[in-house]
Amino acid sequence: MVCQNCGKNLSEGETICDVCGTVAVEQPNNSHNMGELISFSSKISDSAFNSYKNKSIKWAFLFSGILAVIALVGFPVYGNVSGEIDWPNSLFYGMGIGGMFLVIALLQTLKKSFDKTWDGIVVNKDSYTVKERDNGHTSKHTIYKLKIQKDSGGYKKHKWRDIPGVYSYYNIGDKVRHHKGFSFYEKYDKSKDTKIMCAACLSFVDADKDTCPRCKCPLLK
Ligand SMILES: [Zn+2]
Ligand SMILES: [Zn+2]
Known part of the structure; x- marks a missing residue:
């Protein structure tokens, strides 16, 4: 088998390309049909997952941006009203705490981007x-x-x-398989489950559905 993404030759039984991390998809001429619920799904490469990831990164930055602004404005206001922190120290506190919120969001995003399947x-x-x-x-x-x-x-x-x-x-x-950038695991054997967990938002969805009603990502099956 050859990696569909970078073209590297994969040895027998190798399911994840060690060069680029792409999940190798079995060729359809592999005739034995084990049923779609007993296999790792190739639907993880659906573009819906990428837009879900990008959206959650945007929300994380928006959220920490709002917290940063609250800290930046809040500390000087509090310092002024209570008389406990002098200007401009109150501004430096606000900048320090506000900056910390942004750094946390940045670190979480970096951690996700270095994640591997x-x-x-x-x-x-x-x-x-x-x-x-x-x-x-x-x-x-x-x-x-x-x-x-x-x-x-x-x-x-x-x-x-x-x-x-x-x-x-x-x-x-x-x-189980951990998918790059997501928190939990896809089960290899989903045939006994009445509900399948959405890999993106972790909702439990009826196994006969194809798409998660909450986040619109395809169910991995
Ligand atoms: Zn590859
Ligand atoms: Zn979902």
């Missing part, structure tokens, strides 16, 4: 209750943990507190 297996799931004491009263919390072993070595761990998130969607032994 990889395959792995769910090796462990765990949920348990913890008791926490603060100010004399005890509260109970449930912790959910998910552990994925990467085919290339190493682990990826996820943890939720009280809200299980996408924890219950995965089972131990599931073969």
Whole structure:
């Protein structure tokens, strides 16, 4: 097989091009039909996913831009009204905090752009209750943990507190694929699922649908 994006020769069983990271699509002459719900979908290359990514980057910058402006205006105003921070120090605080919001948005975007597609297996799931004491009263919390072993070595761990998130969607032994720039995993075998998780917005959508009604991205199946 040859990489459709950069033309590199891929060896037998190699599903992700190690040069450009493109997911290799099996040629249709590979006649054994395992059913569309048992395979990794090639629909991830649909342009809807790219526009979803670009839109979420724009929103992240707009959001942190608004926070930056609030900090820039808020600190001097607060300093003036309360008399606690002198001018121009209040302006420098505002610039510092405001700049921090923009730097965080920039770092998150950079992190996404360096992300790579990889395959792995769910090796462990765990949920348990913890008791926490603060100010004399005890509260109970449930912790959910998910552990994925990467085919290339190493682990990826996820943890939720009280809200299980996408924890219950995965089972131990599931073969999964992480798609570059997205937070969760496509399951290789979706044949037993009545709902499929949208790779972009993480909504659960009826498995007979083709598109996510919330974000309009195609369902990976
Ligand atoms: Zn390639
Ligand atoms: Zn969606």
